[in-house]
Amino acid sequence: MEDPRTEVIQAWYMDESDEEQRLPHHREPKEYVSFDRLNELGVLSWHLDADNYETDEELKKIRAERGYTYVDFCDLCPERMPNYEQKIKNFFEEHLHTDEEIRYCVDGSGYFDIRDENEKWIRVWVKKGGMIVLPAGMYHRFTLDSDNYIKAMRLFVGEPVWTPYNRPHDELPARKEYLDTFIKKEASNHAVNAAA
Ligand SMILES: CSCCC(=O)/C(O)=C/O
Numbered sequence: 001m002e003d004p005r006t007e008v009i010q011a012w013y014m015d016e017s018d019e020e021q022r023l024p025h026h027r028e029p030k031e032y033v034s035f036d037r038l039n040e041l042g043v044l045s046w047h048l049d050a051d052n053y054e055t056d057e058e059l060k061k062i063r064a065e066r067g068y069t070y071v072d073f074c075d076l077c078p079e080r081m082p083n084y085e086q087k088i089k090n091f092f093e094e095h096l097h098t099d100e101e102i103r104y105c106v107d108g109s110g111y112f113d114i115r116d117e118n119e120k121w122i123r124v125w126v127k128k129g130g131m132i133v134l135p136a137g138m139y140h141r142f143t144l145d146s147d148n149y150i151k152a153m154r155l156f157v158g159e160p161v162w163t164p165y166n167r168p169h170d171e172l173p174a175r176k177e178y179l180d181t182f183i184k185k186e187a188s189n190h191a192v193n194a195a196a
């Protein structure tokens with residue numbers, strides 16, 4: 001039986017082209033990335049019932065287990081989002097956070113791009129019903145896809161801190177902890193290996 005998450009979350013290695021960021025940027029031939037690989041890099045994912053997020057017991061359970069006490073919504077639409085253009089630009093700058101980035105797509109879709117252990121970009125396409133957690137200290141970026149709309153629930157443990165630290169911020173403890181836990185390379189070696 002197919003993993004139910006594939007309906008709402010798919011991941012693949014990106015090509016190297018500088019074309020429009022909202023395009024899928026598949027390699028030729030396509031190179032998909034499994035949920036197990038995402039997991040090894042620290043990315044968690046679920047398929048949830050986005051039409052009933054207010055009463056969904058599975059979401060309640062995840063929130064209770066992981067301590068996600070805070071919730072709000074990011075409605076990425078030019079009419080409803082103040083400073084829309086600037087936000088779109090900022091989200092696509094490679095950055096990290098010192099806490100998890102937890103996003104649940106309740107409508108629309110978008111691309112979360114993450115780096116693998118060799119610095120290659122993996123594009124994670126999250127559609128309505130897909131929820132992902134990017135670990136603290138993982139470099140990533142976000143863009144809308146060509147449908148140009150997402151409404152995402154943002155969750156957090158306690159008072160939210162959304163600060164993006166644009167790359168490079170390898171000195172941050174969160175970055176070191178991420179590398180120790182998931183990549184098992186030091187930040188300086190990592191940069192050398194990536195350039196080789
Ligand atoms: C779809 S939520 C907006 C993206 C965001 O909050 C973020 O931090 C991207 O990295």
Ligand SMILES: [Fe+2]
Pocket residue numbers: 095096097101140141164
């Ligand atoms: Fe982010």
